[in-house]
Amino acid sequence: MEALINYILQFGNLNKQQIEFITNKATELELRKEDYFSEAGKIAKQVGFILNGIIRVCYYNNKGEEITNYFIEENNFVVDLDSFDNEIPSAGYVQAIEDCKLIVFSKHSWEEIANTIVGWEGIVNKIVKKSLIQKIERRSPLVSENATTRYLAFMEKYPKLINRIPLSYLASYLGVTQSSLSRIRKNVR
Structure with missing residues (x-):
């Protein structure tokens, strides 16, 4: 839990009560190698923070070939954001490629945090922005x-x-x- 809190605190300030509130909304999840965190065709129901392990985001192209978009390692959040936020079926898969341990928040818990902690949306926006920049940095060299x-x-x-x-x-x-x-x-x- 300490790794999660330290990560979040890079993006904004929280007091003891807010930190306690967040940790009380979290649960731990273990994924075995090749288990899915979320799947194509299903609505993503949780946000995770990876404590141990590596997760990959992938999809199948129109030829049925599996394409890996990117990898997410320890001390990063993982979520199919479009599916989670908009409650629409996911277009891809989020899969453990080794045994993983995560801290997870259900949709309900995540919304409770957002509705309770002033400034939470700003913290989340900074985290999302950092993740998007990392995603672009990972993919850009692959093109040229x-x-x-x-x-x-x-x-x-x-x-x-x-x-x-x-x-x-x-x-x-x-x-x-x-x-x-x-x-x-x-x-x-």
Whole structure:
């Protein structure tokens, strides 16, 4: 819980009562490897904060191929925001790629926090803005660089993740086949 509170406090101030209120609204959730936090076609019902593990956001394209959009590691929030906020079916999947431990808030609890804590929306907006910037930074190089450069950039930016993510998911994220990624990895070593 301390990791969550420390993260939130980067984006705004909260007093002891507000912190206590937030922690009382939270529950812990454990996801096993390959479990879904939210699924396509269903409405996202919770916001999570990752304490341990890595989660990926993915979808299936019109050819039925699984495409990994991005990865979310420890000390970050995870939610299909459009589905959660607008109560519409999700277009993608949010899946654990290793055993994960999260702190979660139900839709009802999240709304109670927003309705009780003055300034909460401002804190959430700053967190969302940071997440969107990270998402753009992760995806932008993938458009213009060759596969080897994309892999090297990923290794440099996420050295702690490179050996924790299955090759198939990393290849999908980088937009290459698994065999191409294996060749790139062999040539880089």
